[in-house]
Amino acid sequence: MIAVDGLTKSYGTATVVDGVSLTLPDAGVTSIIGPNGAGKSTLLSMVSRILGPDAGTASVDGVDVFSASGREVAKRLSVLRQDTHMTARITVRELVEFGRFPHSGGRLTPDCRASVTSALSYCDLDHLAHRGLHELSGGQRQRAFVAMVLAQDTRYVLLDEPLNNLDMAHATGVMRLLRRLADERDKSIVLVLHDINYASAHSDRIIAMRDGAVVADGAPAEVITPEALEDVYGMPFTVHRLGDDLVASYFR
Amino acid sequence: MSPHELTLEGTEAGKAPTRPGRSVGLVRRALPSTRTARVIASLSVLVVASLTVFLTWGVDGHWDYALPRRAEQAIALIVVGAAIAVSTVVFQTLTHNRILTPSIMGFDALYTLFATTLVFFLGANSVETMDPWIMFSSTTVLLLAGATTLYRWMIGDGSRGLYTLVLMGVIAGTLFGSIQSFMVRIMDPNEYDSLLDQLLPSFGALETDVLALAAVVMIAGVAVAFRFARTLDVLGLGRERAITLGVDYRRAVTWLLMLVAVLVAVATALVGPVTFLGLLVANLAYQVTRMHRHVITLTASILVAAVALVLGQALLQHVLHFNATLGSIINLVGGVYFIVLILKESRA
Numbered sequence: 124m125i126a127v128d129g130l131t132k133s134y135g136t137a138t139v140v141d142g143v144s145l146t147l148p149d150a151g152v153t154s155i156i157g158p159n160g161a162g163k164s165t166l167l168s169m170v171s172r173i174l175g176p177d178a179g180t181a182s183v184d185g186v187d188v189f190s191a192s193g194r195e196v197a198k199r200l201s202v203l204r205q206d207t208h209m210t211a212r213i214t215v216r217e218l219v220e221f222g223r224f225p226h227s228g229g230r231l232t233p234d235c236r237a238s239v240t241s242a243l244s245y246c247d248l249d250h251l252a253h254r255g256l257h258e259l260s261g262g263q264r265q266r267a268f269v270a271m272v273l274a275q276d277t278r279y280v281l282l283d284e285p286l287n288n289l290d291m292a293h294a295t296g297v298m299r300l301l302r303r304l305a306d307e308r309d310k311s312i313v314l315v316l317h318d319i320n321y322a323s324a325h326s327d328r329i330i331a332m333r334d335g336a337v338v339a340d341g342a343p344a345e346v347i348t349p350e351a352l353e354d355v356y357g358m359p360f361t362v363h364r365l366g367d368d369l370v371a372s373y374f375r
Numbered sequence: 376m377s378p379h380e381l382t383l384e385g386t387e388a389g390k391a392p393t394r395p396g397r398s399v400g401l402v403r404r405a406l407p408s409t410r411t412a413r414v415i416a417s418l419s420v421l422v423v424a425s426l427t428v429f430l431t432w433g434v435d436g437h438w439d440y441a442l443p444r445r446a447e448q449a450i451a452l453i454v455v456g457a458a459i460a461v462s463t464v465v466f467q468t469l470t471h472n473r474i475l476t477p478s479i480m481g482f483d484a485l486y487t488l489f490a491t492t493l494v495f496f497l498g499a500n501s502v503e504t505m506d507p508w509i510m511f512s513s514t515t516v517l518l519l520a521g522a523t524t525l526y527r528w529m530i531g532d533g534s535r536g537l538y539t540l541v542l543m544g545v546i547a548g549t550l551f552g553s554i555q556s557f558m559v560r561i562m563d564p565n566e567y568d569s570l571l572d573q574l575l576p577s578f579g580a581l582e583t584d585v586l587a588l589a590a591v592v593m594i595a596g597v598a599v600a601f602r603f604a605r606t607l608d609v610l611g612l613g614r615e616r617a618i619t620l621g622v623d624y625r626r627a628v629t630w631l632l633m634l635v636a637v638l639v640a641v642a643t644a645l646v647g648p649v650t651f652l653g654l655l656v657a658n659l660a661y662q663v664t665r666m667h668r669h670v671i672t673l674t675a676s677i678l679v680a681a682v683a684l685v686l687g688q689a690l691l692q693h694v695l696h697f698n699a700t701l702g703s704i705i706n707l708v709g710g711v712y713f714i715v716l717i718l719k720e721s722r723a
């Protein structure tokens with residue numbers, strides 16, 4: 124369980140995350156949605172120790188993320204950041220190998236190599252493994268970073284907009300992959316999504332943020348409603364049921 | 376309490392074609408690593424060749440006189456080269472750039488300032504009778520505390536841009552230099568000048584009193600850098616990725632900056648400031664290895680530095696007949712290179 128209690132972050136007079144308290148389950152897919160600037164990335168950055176909070180605590184399976192050793196946290200929690208810019212000139216495989224760092228301290232064991240190889244093929248990257256990261260398209264690079272997070276093999280996986288730059292086939296592929304990780308490997312996937320229909324189709328739970336606070340939280344059926352979505356995004360929605368899925372329409 | 380720590384379901388997961396995938400990976404990995412081995416081997420051969428030239432050129436039969444002196448010089452040059460190379464590579468990884476070096480950021484100006492301060496407050500007489508080891512150690516400790524605090528603050532959370540850092544470094548270097556020359560000015564000129572010459576030598580007059588201590592400190596420092604090599608690899612991915620991969624960023628940066636400070640002290644105590652040597656050897660090492668792994672780049676940079684200094688000194692003695700100092704040649708070449716790098720960066 125990830126327990127977040129009263130996390131707060133301000134820049135000057137603007138409070139961008141305002142006393143958020145949440146518990147995230149130890150398995151399943153949880154999506155975080157909300158408009159630009161809602162504070163989603165800031166919240167995730169604090170939980171992943173990149174950003175120090177002004178107030179509040181966060182713990183992963185009882186390990187306090189702000190006081191525990193980095194390695195202890197990194198064995199439990201992996202993070203995909205929104206920004207995949209990279210200055211280091213490395214190959215895809217080398218990037219994915221870095222995912223093993225918390226476990227092996229950089230010395231790859233045979234187990235490490237096996238999970239690197241499996242992460243690469245999970246993400247459909249076998250044929251690109253030897254390529255330089257700088258020689259990839261945006262979507263291919265995004266998949267390489269997803270593979271690195273998989274290689275880290277943690278119970279909790281935080282992903283900030285993992286569908287950035289992906290075409291439909293690969294976006295659906297990544298969502299299915301995340302779903303499978305949750306179902307087959309009992310992982311807890313927490314991801315920020317802008318496409319609410321992907322959130323609707325694949326999540327067990329959806330958390331909606333606006334202005335630094337959680338404004339809706341529940342199963343897709345509770346959050347993918349015209350009223351709730353209008354409240355979050357400030358624009359009209361219609362919601363249709365198509366087969367098993369709730370599909371929100373907001374194009375006109 | 377965390378069942379997932381050790382469960383590596385890697386191989387059985389999904390229908391992944393593990394076997395062929397792995398063997399393809401191995402074949403492809405072999406290519407860059409044999410290349411790396413060749414590069415390191417060639418550099419090592421160059422080091423041995425440079426040393427041979429340096430030790431034997433024009434000895435004219437006075438072996439028992441020339442050899443020990445030259446050997447001592449060669450060791451000093453290698454100690455300096457290794458210290459500057461390693462401190463530069465580490466510093467560049469911490470600041471995510473290939474242009475700034477500890478020297479450019481004012482580390483050795485700070486060393487000079489501290490050495491002068493000691494002379495200033497302790498007085499010339501007591502310093503003259505002081506063991507050079509004590510002088511070296513106390514300056515190093517001052518630099519360790521001062522530089523680590525100052526540059527920790529300058530690097531901050533790693534988000535300052537290159538130009539901000541350049542500017543801060545230039546300001547810091549100039550400031551330390553000005554305070555130092557002000558101190559020298561208000562001291563008794565004759566007495567202190569000669570003393571400072573001794574404290575702050577140049578390539579022309581290698582300071583070998585502290586060579587043994589400097590060599591030990593250098594070896595310890597380089598060993599620490601190699602121990603940190605894998606952490607440095609991760610730091611090279613950027614602050615945020617390093618943190619999410621479990622590096623305790625603040626602690627790692629503090630330790631590594633202390634390491635840089637100690638290595639700068641070693642080099643400066645032996646030959647005084649050589650601003651652009653680090654820039655040259657680090658970038659040459661990156662270019663020949665084309666590697667992000669620090670085990671390799673650190674090794675290559677040490678070898679490149681040894682060749683540059685030892686061969687440079689030999690050529691200086693026998694071809695240019697000391698019509699220039701090695702420091703000034705390095706700074707001329709390195710300075711031009713620095714400007715080229717800055718221009719390239721500003722166009723990128």
Ligand SMILES: Nc1ncnc2c1ncn2[C@@H]1O[C@H](COP(=O)(O)OP(=O)(O)OP(=O)(O)O)[C@@H](O)[C@H]1O
Pocket residue numbers: 134139157158159160161162163164165166205
């Ligand atoms: N370093 C910073 N300094 C000042 N304000 C910041 C800083 N970083 C973020 N903010 C502000 O904090 C707010 C929340 O930003 P955040 O990146 O968390 O939003 P988000 O919900 O992830 O948005 P998006 O969907 O666009 O990624 C924004 O208004 C942003 O302008």
Ligand SMILES: [Mg+2]
Pocket residue numbers: 163164165205283
């Ligand atoms: Mg964001």
